[in-house]
Amino acid sequence: MPSHSSSAAVPRVPIAVPRTRRWIQTLLADWNVHLDDCARDSIAVITSELVANAVQHGTGATLTVGLRINPNRQRLLIEVHDDSTDLPSPRTASPEAESGRGMLLVQRLALNHGCERTDHGKKVWAELGIPAQPLTRRQFLTSPRRMARSITRRLSGRRRARILRPPGNTPHQGHVLAQHPTASCP
Numbered sequence: 739m740p741s742h743s744s745s746a747a748v749p750r751v752p753i754a755v756p757r758t759r760r761w762i763q764t765l766l767a768d769w770n771v772h773l774d775d776c777a778r779d780s781i782a783v784i785t786s787e788l789v790a791n792a793v794q795h796g797t798g799a800t801l802t803v804g805l806r807i808n809p810n811r812q813r814l815l816i817e818v819h820d821d822s823t824d825l826p827s828p829r830t831a832s833p834e835a836e837s838g839r840g841m842l843l844v845q846r847l848a849l850n851h852g853c854e855r856t857d858h859g860k861k862v863w864a865e866l867g868i869p870a871q872p873l874t875r876r877q878f879l880t881s882p883r884r885m886a887r888s889i890t891r892r893l894s895g896r897r898r899a900r901i902l903r904p905p906g907n908t909p910h911q912g913h914v915l916a917q918h919p920t921a922s923c924p
Contacts, residue, residue: 754789777814792862795824796859817863820859
């Protein structure tokens, strides 16, 4: 799967948040990016937080939202540009506060994130991990090493949880002592 990138100018208004989420979902579908539920949810939350912060704290009439994907590195980058040069600073929100936790969510869900000043304001970005993408037919035929790795991965499959029983217990009593750890959402 090739790398892709796209950007769009969106008005700096609250409705930009759901529209940007839909735009990113549409792009990823058009690019045939396969996502698990964890990655899909993380992308939606991070997009919402970055765009909402730019709408609330940024300046200028428009925002520029950029999306880049590098399937070989299993990475997706979301960038939001606005005209303000004020960089976001972490805040501590009280338990009763209705806002102030957005960048903490981004920090928790992203592999990497940051902000920097640009010639026309600032850029706030987050990099997320995405699942390994299936090989296209062309990649499969032109890369013997990748083909061998892909076949090996498919043949090995996922490990199933093993149920260990203490001696003397019959299978229908169902005491689960240990399971292999499985990956979970953060």
